[in-house]
Amino acid sequence: MNSELLTQATACKKASAELMNITTDVKNRALEAMAQSLEDNADYIMRQNAIDMDNAKAKGITGALLDRLELNEKRIKDMAVGLRQIKDLPDPIGEVLSMWKRPNGLQIGKKRVPLGVVGIIYEARPNVTVDAIGLCLKTGNAVILRGGSEAINSNKAIVDVLTAKAYEEGIPQGSIQLIRDTSREIATQMMKLNDYIDVLIPRGGAGLIKSVVENATVPVIETGVGNCHVYIDEDCDMDMALEIVTNAKVNRPGVCNAAETLLVHKAIASKFLPPIAQRLRDHGVELRGCGETAAIIPDIIPATEDDWSAEYLDLIIAIKVVDGIQDAIDHINRYGSGHSEAIVTNSYSHSREFLDKVDAATVYVNASTRFTDGFEFGFGAEIGISTQKLHARGPMGLNELTTTKYIVLGNGQIR
Amino acid sequence: MNSELLTQATACKKASAELMNITTDVKNRALEAMAQSLEDNADYIMRQNAIDMDNAKAKGITGALLDRLELNEKRIKDMAVGLRQIKDLPDPIGEVLSMWKRPNGLQIGKKRVPLGVVGIIYEARPNVTVDAIGLCLKTGNAVILRGGSEAINSNKAIVDVLTAKAYEEGIPQGSIQLIRDTSREIATQMMKLNDYIDVLIPRGGAGLIKSVVENATVPVIETGVGNCHVYIDEDCDMDMALEIVTNAKVNRPGVCNAAETLLVHKAIASKFLPPIAQRLRDHGVELRGCGETAAIIPDIIPATEDDWSAEYLDLIIAIKVVDGIQDAIDHINRYGSGHSEAIVTNSYSHSREFLDKVDAATVYVNASTRFTDGFEFGFGAEIGISTQKLHARGPMGLNELTTTKYIVLGNGQIR
Numbered sequence: 001m002n003s004e005l006l007t008q009a010t011a012c013k014k015a016s017a018e019l020m021n022i023t024t025d026v027k028n029r030a031l032e033a034m035a036q037s038l039e040d041n042a043d044y045i046m047r048q049n050a051i052d053m054d055n056a057k058a059k060g061i062t063g064a065l066l067d068r069l070e071l072n073e074k075r076i077k078d079m080a081v082g083l084r085q086i087k088d089l090p091d092p093i094g095e096v097l098s099m100w101k102r103p104n105g106l107q108i109g110k111k112r113v114p115l116g117v118v119g120i121i122y123e124a125r126p127n128v129t130v131d132a133i134g135l136c137l138k139t140g141n142a143v144i145l146r147g148g149s150e151a152i153n154s155n156k157a158i159v160d161v162l163t164a165k166a167y168e169e170g171i172p173q174g175s176i177q178l179i180r181d182t183s184r185e186i187a188t189q190m191m192k193l194n195d196y197i198d199v200l201i202p203r204g205g206a207g208l209i210k211s212v213v214e215n216a217t218v219p220v221i222e223t224g225v226g227n228c229h230v231y232i233d234e235d236c237d238m239d240m241a242l243e244i245v246t247n248a249k250v251n252r253p254g255v256c257n258a259a260e261t262l263l264v265h266k267a268i269a270s271k272f273l274p275p276i277a278q279r280l281r282d283h284g285v286e287l288r289g290c291g292e293t294a295a296i297i298p299d300i301i302p303a304t305e306d307d308w309s310a311e312y313l314d315l316i317i318a319i320k321v322v323d324g325i326q327d328a329i330d331h332i333n334r335y336g337s338g339h340s341e342a343i344v345t346n347s348y349s350h351s352r353e354f355l356d357k358v359d360a361a362t363v364y365v366n367a368s369t370r371f372t373d374g375f376e377f378g379f380g381a382e383i384g385i386s387t388q389k390l391h392a393r394g395p396m397g398l399n400e401l402t403t404t405k406y407i408v409l410g411n412g413q414i415r
Numbered sequence: 416m417n418s419e420l421l422t423q424a425t426a427c428k429k430a431s432a433e434l435m436n437i438t439t440d441v442k443n444r445a446l447e448a449m450a451q452s453l454e455d456n457a458d459y460i461m462r463q464n465a466i467d468m469d470n471a472k473a474k475g476i477t478g479a480l481l482d483r484l485e486l487n488e489k490r491i492k493d494m495a496v497g498l499r500q501i502k503d504l505p506d507p508i509g510e511v512l513s514m515w516k517r518p519n520g521l522q523i524g525k526k527r528v529p530l531g532v533v534g535i536i537y538e539a540r541p542n543v544t545v546d547a548i549g550l551c552l553k554t555g556n557a558v559i560l561r562g563g564s565e566a567i568n569s570n571k572a573i574v575d576v577l578t579a580k581a582y583e584e585g586i587p588q589g590s591i592q593l594i595r596d597t598s599r600e601i602a603t604q605m606m607k608l609n610d611y612i613d614v615l616i617p618r619g620g621a622g623l624i625k626s627v628v629e630n631a632t633v634p635v636i637e638t639g640v641g642n643c644h645v646y647i648d649e650d651c652d653m654d655m656a657l658e659i660v661t662n663a664k665v666n667r668p669g670v671c672n673a674a675e676t677l678l679v680h681k682a683i684a685s686k687f688l689p690p691i692a693q694r695l696r697d698h699g700v701e702l703r704g705c706g707e708t709a710a711i712i713p714d715i716i717p718a719t720e721d722d723w724s725a726e727y728l729d730l731i732i733a734i735k736v737v738d739g740i741q742d743a744i745d746h747i748n749r750y751g752s753g754h755s756e757a758i759v760t761n762s763y764s765h766s767r768e769f770l771d772k773v774d775a776a777t778v779y780v781n782a783s784t785r786f787t788d789g790f791e792f793g794f795g796a797e798i799g800i801s802t803q804k805l806h807a808r809g810p811m812g813l814n815e816l817t818t819t820k821y822i823v824l825g826n827g828q829i830r
Contacts, residue, residue: 021771102793106782115804198804214632219805240827247829355822356436367521367825378517389530389613389818390634391806403804407770410782412655414662
């Protein structure tokens with residue numbers, strides 16, 4: 001076991017015991033001071049980020065990866081705004097969700113409390129550092145961060161700037177820890193710190209998440225992979241269907257709630273496929289179709305078995321003609337990642353069937369899959385989107401960063 | 416991958432899709448028929464159990480292990496009663512926990528749904544087989560059971576008797592699977608069936624649970640290890656304290672909510688320790704004490720560091736004199752397993768401090784730790800007691816065998 005990691009984990013767990021009971025006032029004052037400090041130290045953070053950017057370019061990193069790494073004044077301002085938004089949200093800690101009395105007089109209450117120590121493993125996105133610290137602090141959780149190696153100088157600068165203010169405002173020393181050794185061994189060691197970390201949340205691509213699920217012994221909340229479908233039912237509003245499919249695919253193709261496969265009822269395929277193909281192509285989308293689709297759109301790229309499972313995160317869509325709603329549901333439950341699934345229909349019974357039978361975190365009738373998002377759901381924050389079934393499913397806000405504790409008030413009861 | 420295991424897992428997942436939407440009426444009729452069938456086939460089950468008992472005795476198994484394996488008419492009757500109790504509980508599936516409308520008109524509901532496929536890994540206790548099948552069926556979950564090898568003939572008989580009736584009553588074929596190969600490799604393979612099993616619940620001793628936590632890639636709900644404490648505060652009702660400590664230790668020492676360590680405020684140690692030592696010894700309890708305890712009870716066995724972490728599950732108790740409430744809380748948070756912790760006090764502020772600062776699934780004021788139990792909490796059932804913080808914490812009833820799904824109703828919303 002790496003001794004620095006162990007020192008950090010020990011400090012974090014110790015701080016967590018105190019942080020659990022810090023008042024909302026102290027937490028909010030700290031969040032405001034941290035936001036202010038980000039703005040005040042923007043130049044310093046950008047200088048450190050420039051080192052990361054230079055190193056990344058020297059390593060040949062380009063495109064979206066490089067873009068996500070970059071910090072500028074606007075982005076630092078946005079991070080500060082994010083912290084102030086978290087400050088303004090209600091504090092979920094301490095809420096008693098239910099309380100009842102047993103026949104023997106025992107009063108039992110279920111109370112919302114912090115998880116304790118949350119571990120976040122993520123890629124080279126400095127904004128996640130700020131976001132994770134803010135969300136964990138608001139929910140009374142100590143946090144251990146392990147970000148991507150390319151962002152290490154940016155992360156160090158951000159964490160130094162934030163922790164100085166947080167501790168000044170009464171957040172227990174040690175509550176926020178950044179792992180400065182970004183080697184793979186340290187990450188693997190972190191995933192097995194069951195005595196120190198209560199929950200691990202990986203945030204990033206499929207590879208990162210798979211590695212955490214396979215290596216961690218600490219309980220994990222799996223987030224993110226989205227192979228989402230839109231199914232166009234026989235009886236539907238065709239204009240609505242065109243709008244929803246287009247929006248679900250092209251509005252922001254690189255995010256997990258974007259649609260990857262379009263399923264179309266065979267009875268309307270010949271009527272619906274030509275206009276949707278046209279629209280999607282107008283937006284630069286590459287189409288890959290099944291045999292029946294190709295019979296209607298002859299110049300389409302043939303879809304292979306791999307296309308049904310693919311999370312493109314790009315301007316590509318797979319299209320399949322299905323025999324009916326059961327066929328659509330079977331396809332979704334077989335190939336989907338359990339993220340977001342939509343039906344466009346005018347049929348009451350089909351809407352119910354789809355809602356009941358599709359096994360996913362979020363199931364839509366007559367709306368775009370793009371709404372699967374903590375902010376769009378009204379949570380005011382988002383730590384990720386869970387595609388597993390334990391603890392949290394779908395968009396996770398502040399509540400999902402908490403657990404419960406039973407408090408039992410007696411006057412001498414024994415069994 | 417073992418092909419029989421894969422066949423069973425595939426069948427189970429397939430059945431699960433249908434089982435998720437089976438009505439309460441069908442589930443309840445099946446539970447009643449299964450209860451009746453257990454009674455009707457008691458002789459057959461006992462004959463198969465006799466084979467297990469003979470094999471176990473030949474292997475030198477004795478005592479509590481052998482006792483848990485044994486089935487007799489009374490125990491089979493009790494299992495049938497258990498199924499009927501589950502039948503009589505309200506069905507949690509389909510409940511909409513909350514529903515709200517967004518400014519754009521989207522209506523978002525959070526609905527309780529089955530987990531899907533639940534894997535149960537347990538020891539040689541045939542009653543767990545019945546219990547797990549009943550609880551999973553009521554919550555619409557398909558179940559894969561892997562019980563201890565010593566109970567294999569009993570488990571086969573029980574599963575055959577139950578599934579025949581369940582399927583006759585409309586439960587989808589394949590919903591209930593018993594793994595008949597009880598080798599360790601098959602159990603390890605089962606723990607990695609992420610594509611087929613949604614949740615694993617280990618039920619048994621610390622060794623079994625540790626092995627599942629370390630080997631599983633399927634999400635696990637950790638249950639059971641209980642190193643529980645009773646802390647006797649300076650200002651308390653001495654008679655109540657004597658009753659609670661005695662009950663928490665001797666009422667059923669072999670279960671996880673029994674107390675293992677007694678903490679006593681130094682200001683009342685000389686007054687409280689002699690009578691409690693006398694009482695516990697009268698009940699045959701072996702006492703192990705810290706130095707300060709030994710100064711008051713001279714013939715006590717000295718406690719070692721290991722005693723503070725021990726889950727004795729036996730008539731043994733460790734005793735420590737503490738400097739005050741903070742010292743007690745620190746000791747509990749350091750050595751406890753996060754199960755059940757109790758304070759006996761007359762102090763309002765100390766009761767609040769204990770409830771807030773002790774990090775455990777269930778925290779008691781002036782009551783015995785023995786109440787941490789699904790039935791005592793009023794859940795009407797129990798699948799185990801979670802000592803982790805994800806998904807479920809404390810006694811788990813039917814609700815803890817469910818997850819949620821967001822259903823979103825729109826009329827053409829796009830982003």
